[in-house]
Amino acid sequence: MSESAWQLLGDYLRETCLFGSIQSTLYWDQNTVMPSQGAAWRGEQLSLLAKHLHERKTSNQFQTLLQAAKEEFLVHVNSNKCDNDFLRDRSRNIELLEQDFYRQKKLDSSLVVQLAKAKAEGYNLWQQAKLTNDFNCFSPALKKLIGLRQEEANQLSEDRSCWETLAQPFEPDLSVKRLNQLFTPLREKLPELLKELVTLKTDEKSEWDLDIPSQEILCEQLLDNWKRNKNIIATARSPHPFSITLGPNDFRITTRIVKGQPLSSFLATAHEWGHSLYEQGLPSTAHQWFAWPLGQATSMGVHESQSLFWENKVARSFAFSKSFWTNFQKAGAPISSAVDLWKAMNPMIPGLNRVEADELSYGLHILIRTDLEIALLEQGLDVDDLPFEWNKKYKELLGLSPQNDTQGCLQDVHWSEGMFGYFPSYLLGHLISAQLTVSMEKDLGPIEDLIKTNQIVELIEWLRKNVHHYGRSLNAEELVKTVTGEELSPNYFIEYIIKKTQNLINI
Amino acid sequence: MSESAWQLLGDYLRETCLFGSIQSTLYWDQNTVMPSQGAAWRGEQLSLLAKHLHERKTSNQFQTLLQAAKEEFLVHVNSNKCDNDFLRDRSRNIELLEQDFYRQKKLDSSLVVQLAKAKAEGYNLWQQAKLTNDFNCFSPALKKLIGLRQEEANQLSEDRSCWETLAQPFEPDLSVKRLNQLFTPLREKLPELLKELVTLKTDEKSEWDLDIPSQEILCEQLLDNWKRNKNIIATARSPHPFSITLGPNDFRITTRIVKGQPLSSFLATAHEWGHSLYEQGLPSTAHQWFAWPLGQATSMGVHESQSLFWENKVARSFAFSKSFWTNFQKAGAPISSAVDLWKAMNPMIPGLNRVEADELSYGLHILIRTDLEIALLEQGLDVDDLPFEWNKKYKELLGLSPQNDTQGCLQDVHWSEGMFGYFPSYLLGHLISAQLTVSMEKDLGPIEDLIKTNQIVELIEWLRKNVHHYGRSLNAEELVKTVTGEELSPNYFIEYIIKKTQNLINI
Known part of the structure; x- marks a missing residue:
């Protein structure tokens, strides 16, 4: 032949x-x-x-x-x-x-x-x-x-x-109709939950900080804990955290140090690790496939689902805090229990900034941007009216009003480079992550049990076997259906976030 | 037009x-x-x-x-x-x-x-x-x-x-005849000096070490001391130290940490700084010239003369130790005076290894390699006889015999990649550096006076104005003649090294 x-x-x-x-x-x-x-x-x-x-x-x-x-x-x-x-x-x-x-x-x-x-x-x-x-x-x-x-x-x-x-380049086969089906329930539920949380006033935002070497050591400890292979993964610092693949066996992860936010570098490392792990699990590791589209990531939503899994489901879990809080204590942080670290990891304070948002209000930031970019491109929204519309939507959904456009519609880089259609991927990532995790727990039992005993390899193996290796052979929705047996749904994320906020309130 | x-x-x-x-x-x-x-x-x-x-x-x-x-x-x-x-x-x-x-x-x-x-x-x-x-x-x-x-x-x-x-690619216009004129006086003088030094037994090699962060801090302090511009020079660690130019305003310097040799990273930084400074001073900084040959370094000998100037004439000077020894003390080194640091910087112990050689015996290592590579290429020396000839020459010139070929003719990488004609550049660099320094001192007075008061900019300016900017418009010998008014000669280096060994003996 x-x-x-x-x-x-x-x-x-x-x-x-x-x-x-x-x-x-x-x-x-x-x-x-x-x-x-x-x-x-x-x-x-x-x-x-x-x-x-x-x-x-x-x-x-x-x-x-x-x-x-x-x-x-x-x-x-x-x-x-x-x-x-x-x-x-x-x-x-x-x-x-x-x-x-x-x-x-x-x-x-x-x-x-x-x-x-x-x-x-x-x-x-x-x-x-x-x-x-x-x-x-x-x-x-x-x-x-x-x-x-x-x-x-x-x-x-x-x-x-x-x-x-x-x-399309970010989410192949996505339609506005489908997006509305997925996001409408969130549009109702998330503000309700937010109100509950605000009423209960959990906003004890911590005021401590850590020096740069201590933060770097903690990031290294995290990656060691998660069995990072130094022969294929290098790390560095950059102004904005990112993960990038430079060859079939050459993966890079960065983080950044933010003054006054001692957990920022740590959580960014967890996030970028998830992105990198997905790339590592693609069928691209064999040279044969590295050049072919089938060996590539299927969508940004799936990519985000992987980074969010490690950031939110693992690093922000109570089980993780239990196994890891002493490292923070040794590094000089005012953390004297697992609960301390867990609360510090999960501030749940709604704000005007997307990047600094908690898991609950994050989705609302995305809904606003998605609405507005569709309006700008398809519904004749005048650019000059954008600040007004932005502020109106923040008041409606988050109950907050930006003081100025720098805090408001100028905060994100995306539109400045003409990048439209990307924002939904972040929220789709939350939905996909929640739904995949339910399937994972059907197979492995509660992941908190595995995290508590640091059986991280079990999590990695499950993701490799069930999610990563498909590459572009399936689009995001096909992937979810194949792995979970069900259509993608916002319900798993809603259930997860209700449970998480309840746990935080009851602690 | x-x-x-x-x-x-x-x-x-x-x-x-x-x-x-x-x-x-x-x-x-x-x-x-x-x-x-x-x-x-x-x-x-x-x-x-x-x-x-x-x-x-x-x-x-x-x-x-x-x-x-x-x-x-x-x-x-x-x-x-x-x-x-x-x-x-x-x-x-x-x-x-x-x-x-x-x-x-x-x-x-x-x-x-x-x-x-x-x-x-x-x-x-x-x-x-x-x-x-x-x-x-x-x-x-x-x-x-x-x-x-x-x-x-x-x-x-x-x-x-x-x-x-x-x-030719390393030293344009160099001939064997000219090389013999330059090197023959060294062949006689260096072994004599070595004998004097060995008789006087200065080999109190230090046994202390410094941890990696301390060594990194000292290297940074050195570069700050020498007015490094962080906007155009980045640093890193690598298995072998090197300097490299990646763009008209993008210079990189590396160093390495060697266990048991606490000054290795520091002196390598000084050395690579000199290489980089030469590149920075080339007419290549204007985009116009960056692509043209005139904007390139003229020879490896001239390149080495610049790195050796900063390593040997500056960092290894007594004046530098006077101005810098307290930094070593603060870093935890057992250094309690300028003399301590100066002696540690200048061990002057002849050995079998070129890379670890002191300023005096370094030239002998080069003479041996130069003789042998000319013999291999032009005089029919059989490769199988190389180890024997190598060891014979080490006995003659350094009074030492390698225990094995790993310590002997296998120590350097150059020949393994078929690189012949490079070694003399190292020694030419010593000669050029010595002769240029004499001219510099005619203009600026004793450089030790400038180093003592940290007037480093004076040294940099002189090199920029008198040496660096010629690029490939002059070859190495033409450059020396233009700057010093005389033909390149081994005498300046011999005078320098006699004075240095005397000073070390008399301290």
């Missing part, structure tokens, strides 16, 4: 993938160690690679290789000589490659250039606007970005609405 | 340079933070870039651009409209570009591939051989490498001997 067309395509993808991972390495370096004045040259290196990668991904050579591989594949199908797994995997790889290729190919190159410029401008103006609390300085750039991205959706001409089209 | 051909060539060089600096960034990452199992994929990334860079550096497009720029330049010359500096710089750039281009172009691509393979094999076998003290396991690979590099010199067919041809 001749494999040549498939192999040639694989060779091509592999080289694209090598260049892509070089780009990621430069990004890692830029955010962890590069001296500030290296930025201009780094920008030129990254532009050069981006140009090179775009050429490779839209080249006639690639199209020809893809077509030949597809024809070869059809010969296999007709020959009836190959088993079903083989055919299913190849078929899905071709489908995804064609989808990605034509999505790139459909766009006018002039639009791509305009968008790149508008994103850079938008980001710069947003930084200024945020710093000076001047929304008007940013609004023309946002209008321009919305126009260009509407044009992008138009050129892609998919059988979807504009917002849906732009959300 | 149309500049198009020159600008097109510049654009091409700039893109080559961007790819080259990407390669360097991957190298930096590999040696500072990459987890060990990332090595295989990193190897593939580097091979891909190396292939891409080789293609760019030998392409017909490059040749055409170079030719057009040269023709355009000749029009300028004939027009008599441009000033001499302009013409001299352009002429030199063209000369260097053509030289580098035809050096690459003359080689058969099959030889290039064979060499790359033989280097990788040689390096692996050398590692094994060194570990197991088995020279025979490495000798066939060394024979092969010598044959291939002789063939390389043959294909380059320069008007030079084989060893000279291979030494």
Whole structure:
């Protein structure tokens, strides 16, 4: 059986993938160690690679290789000589490659250039606007970005609405209708729960801090506790925490130290560990798959479900505090019991800031953004009315009013780069995580029992076996259905968050 | 005046340079933070870039651009409209570009591939051989490498001997005849001085150590003391210390911690600082020049002269110990006076190891290697006789005999990768450093006076103004002549080392 067309395509993808991972390495370096004045040259290196990668991904050579591989594949199908797994995997790889290729190919190159410029401008103006609390300085750039991205959706001409089209790269196959089904129950339930909690006044926010070396030691202890393999995972500090994969056996995790928030670096480490663990469990660890789409993460929602599992279900659990609080005591924190640490890990105070939000109010931040970005793209919401609408929704859902736009609609970076359709992934991650955890507990028993006795490997193995290895063979909803036997539902998250708030109230 | 051909060539060089600096960034990452199992994929990334860079550096497009720029330049010359500096710089750039281009172009691509393979094999076998003290396991690979590099010199067919041809990339225009003139006086004088020192028995090698955080703090204090600009210089740890330039304003320095050698990381930092300072002072800081050969370092000898200046003339000076010893005391070292630190910095104990050698015996290690590599390449020395010849020379010049080949001819990595012609640069660096320092002191007065009062900026400014900015416009010897008004001579180094040993004896 001749494999040549498939192999040639694989060779091509592999080289694209090598260049892509070089780009990621430069990004890692830029955010962890590069001296500030290296930025201009780094920008030129990254532009050069981006140009090179775009050429490779839209080249006639690639199209020809893809077509030949597809024809070869059809010969296999007709020959009836190959088993079903083989055919299913190849078929899905071709489908995804064609989808990605034509999505790139459909766009006018002039639009791509305009968008790149508008994103850079938008980001710069947003930084200024945020710093000076001047929304008007940013609004023309946002209008321009919305126009260009509407044009992008138009050129892609998919059988979807504009917002849906732009959300596809983050959540394949997601629709606004489905999103409403999932989010509507939260829109009712979360504010109710929030009121209960506020009435009971749990807001004893701690006032202590830890020095940088102590925080670094605690992060290392956490990763050691979770059996991190130093031969494949490196850590560093960066202005914003992230996890990134630089090769089949090269995973990186960062955290950041925030003054006055001694648990921030710790919880960011737990979060990024979850992202990295998902990438480690993808079928990409074999070189064979690293270059193929099937070996990639399926959606940002699934990615978030994995990071949130380790941050919220594990690190923020009472069982974890029981097993770990003495490390904080030794590091000099004013923590003298598991309860102390657990309460410090779970402040549950609604605020205006998404990134600092607790598990309960987090969802409300996302609902507001999701509504508003759909309104901006599809319902004619005027950019100039955005601050007013933002503040109105915060009052309605969280009972809070931003003092200014810096605390309000200027807080997040996403829209400044024209990134629409991403926000729901964060909340979908909470839902997916909750539902997957119920299945996990059916198999393994209560995870708190495993966490208490540090049987972390059991958790990792279950996630590897049941969740990670599917890659892009299933989309997020198909994955949930396959693992849990049920459609994705917001109920598991609601049950989880009710129980958690009750426990916190009753402690 | 149309500049198009020159600008097109510049654009091409700039893109080559961007790819080259990407390669360097991957190298930096590999040696500072990459987890060990990332090595295989990193190897593939580097091979891909190396292939891409080789293609760019030998392409017909490059040749055409170079030719057009040269023709355009000749029009300028004939027009008599441009000033001499302009013409001299352009002429030199063209000369260097053509030289580098035809050096690459003359080689058969099959030889290039064979060499790359033989280097990788040689390096692996050398590692094994060194570990197991088995020279025979490495000798066939060394024979092969010598044959291939002789063939390389043959294909380059320069008007030079084989060893000279291979030494050109490190020391442009160097000849064996000139090397003998410079090194012969050292061959006589250094062993004499060594005997005096050994008779006087100064070998009170210290037995203390410092923990890793303390060593890191001392290295940071050193760099702060020397006015390091954190916005352009980043530091890290790596298995072997190095300095590397990743962009016009992006410089990196590493050091390493060696157990039982508490000053190793500190002196390595001083050494790498000197390399980096030279790169920072090159005319490369303007983007315009970064891509052009004139903006590059002129030779490894000059590079070493700069690192050795900061390591030996500054950090190992008595004045420096006076100003810095309390930092060591505070770090917990058993140092209670400037003399204590100064003696610890200057052990002057002849040994079998080049890397650990003091300033006096260092040159002898180099003489031995230089003799032997010329003998291997040009005088028919059989590889199988190398261990015997090595040991004989150590007995003659240092009065010491290695116990085995691991301590002897297997100690250095250079030959395992077929790198011949590099070793003399280390000793040339000592000579150049000594001679430049005499000129510096004519201008600034005794540098010990400046070091004592921490007027480091004076030293930096003098080096920038008098040494660094020439780049490749002058070769090493021309540079020395320009700066000092005299031909390069070994006498300055001999005077310096006599004075230093006397001071150490008399303390």
